[in-house]
Amino acid sequence: MALTYKTRRRLSALILLVGLPVYIVLALSIVTWMGRPPIFVELLVYLVLGVLWALPFKYVFRGVGQADPDEDQ
Incomplete structure (x- = not known):
């Protein structure tokens, strides 16, 4: 499913607003x-x-900062 x-x-x-802060706390806990x-x-x-967290979400983040390709012109 695309x-x-x-x-x-x-x-x-x-992911950036909820998942990343949770991951940061987890990473700090591991080091502690x-x-x-x-x-x-x-x-x-x-x-x-720091690199490992982004690998599973690579497809989700791809092209998000660009113009909507589905939008009618």
């Missing part, structure tokens, strides 16, 4: 659970987690 542009736009806003590792390990964990 998502329409309007649905992808709403879903991306929901590790017990303050060395700075390079901590940086690596944040970099990996």
